[in-house]
Amino acid sequence: MSETEKKGWFARFRSRGTPASEPPRAAEPPPAEEPPKPTEPAQPIEPPTPVETQPLPASAIEARAETPISPPPGEAPVDRHEPRAHVAVETEGTVEKRGWLGRLRDGLSKSAKKVTAGITELFTESIPGIFTKKKLDQATLGELEDVLIQADLGVTVAARLIAKLGKERFGKEVTDEEVREAFAEDIAEILQPVARPLTIDAAHKPHVVLVIGVNGSGKTTTIAKLAHLYKGEGRTVMLAAGDTFRAAAVEQLKVWGERAGVPVVAKQTGADAAGLAYEALEKARAERCDVLLIDTAGRLHNKSNLMDELAKIVRVIRKLDVSAPHSCLLVLDATVGQNAHAQVETFKAMSPVDALVVTKLDGSAKGGVLVALAEKFKLPVVAVGVGEGIDDLQPFEAKVFARSLMGLPT
Numbered sequence: 001m002s003e004t005e006k007k008g009w010f011a012r013f014r015s016r017g018t019p020a021s022e023p024p025r026a027a028e029p030p031p032a033e034e035p036p037k038p039t040e041p042a043q044p045i046e047p048p049t050p051v052e053t054q055p056l057p058a059s060a061i062e063a064r065a066e067t068p069i070s071p072p073p074g075e076a077p078v079d080r081h082e083p084r085a086h087v088a089v090e091t092e093g094t095v096e097k098r099g100w101l102g103r104l105r106d107g108l109s110k111s112a113k114k115v116t117a118g119i120t121e122l123f124t125e126s127i128p129g130i131f132t133k134k135k136l137d138q139a140t141l142g143e144l145e146d147v148l149i150q151a152d153l154g155v156t157v158a159a160r161l162i163a164k165l166g167k168e169r170f171g172k173e174v175t176d177e178e179v180r181e182a183f184a185e186d187i188a189e190i191l192q193p194v195a196r197p198l199t200i201d202a203a204h205k206p207h208v209v210l211v212i213g214v215n216g217s218g219k220t221t222t223i224a225k226l227a228h229l230y231k232g233e234g235r236t237v238m239l240a241a242g243d244t245f246r247a248a249a250v251e252q253l254k255v256w257g258e259r260a261g262v263p264v265v266a267k268q269t270g271a272d273a274a275g276l277a278y279e280a281l282e283k284a285r286a287e288r289c290d291v292l293l294i295d296t297a298g299r300l301h302n303k304s305n306l307m308d309e310l311a312k313i314v315r316v317i318r319k320l321d322v323s324a325p326h327s328c329l330l331v332l333d334a335t336v337g338q339n340a341h342a343q344v345e346t347f348k349a350m351s352p353v354d355a356l357v358v359t360k361l362d363g364s365a366k367g368g369v370l371v372a373l374a375e376k377f378k379l380p381v382v383a384v385g386v387g388e389g390i391d392d393l394q395p396f397e398a399k400v401f402a403r404s405l406m407g408l409p410t
Ligand SMILES: Nc1nc2c(ncn2[C@@H]2O[C@H](COP(=O)(O)OP(=O)(O)O)[C@@H](O)[C@H]2O)c(=O)[nH]1
Pocket: 041, 045, 046, 067, 069, 213, 214, 215, 216, 217, 218, 219, 220, 221, 222, 298, 331, 359, 360, 361, 362, 363, 384, 385, 386, 387, 388, 392
């Protein structure tokens, strides 16, 4: 990542915290028909349905249950967030930087706990709490490999990490922390090439971002977060409510648009999504907008309907701009774990996916899946979602992520 790109992220995060750019948490959209969620997100926000655990790409698309997520206009807002003291006190300069690092670390804490507990356990003598050095033998390597696989890093990554550790330390006395340090270094190496922020090309007016993914993965929320981010950078943003399939979806985007202070092009439920995208692009071009974010349905009657719809959206917007979409973001919910692989395969076959956003890292112990995805698909991870709020989108930084995942200070 270049220094300027990095600064871009920091600048965006620095621009937060002003009442104008950040709506109060209490004003975030509550679910339409759900009771308020408990403040402790002990369960994944949207637990995958049993069908979703099937490794079939088709099921991956169809599996999401309809989730009522849009707040009916006028309904009393519900604050579903825990107080985050570190955010409240960290407002400026380097302190602010620690703020987002802290939030990423917090977001990854469930995943980190899982992996560090697994590793630490191997290094604990029979008296609990006494950690010792241990001679790195074949059995320990095998057990460490299991821990990595269970933490969703995948078989390939686990094998790679273990091979490297074995090569460097076999037969030597090591501590659990040394092992975690070694793993973090290797993981950062795997992640480095994919840690690339989404670059908005100013030559395009607008730069069209098509946002795709299964229902409930976090597309609409991510669009709101990106809109907020770009607006904070002084860019003009427009949203297209392309999920015309679900009744609440259009309304949900409109509410987010209002909160982010950006216009939303929308039609009624059931309208032609490609037609809507075309109109939105026409409008954004006429107004010389910098960014157009197009929301899409994640679930239609069947997989081929979804495929047709996405293909049609791409075809139709290319009538106006042959180079559009300039970015095609696939949004993945980290809580689905290994099923994310099938989703990438499926959506890659349907549309020109060129980057990933991984959401709900805060509600998941499966953050390790991001490493497996990076190793396998090598698609840039432009950002990660660590909460439901409009500013809960974090830059994806290889080293920070790797160290957080291994429960190490960043
Ligand atoms: N905890 C958490 N929840 C998220 C995150 N991103 C989205 N969500 C929630 O996931 C649910 C589905 O999100 P939504 O954007 O509507 O998904 P879509 O169907 O893909 O558009 C909503 O309740 C969001 O608040 C995240 O990063 N962390």
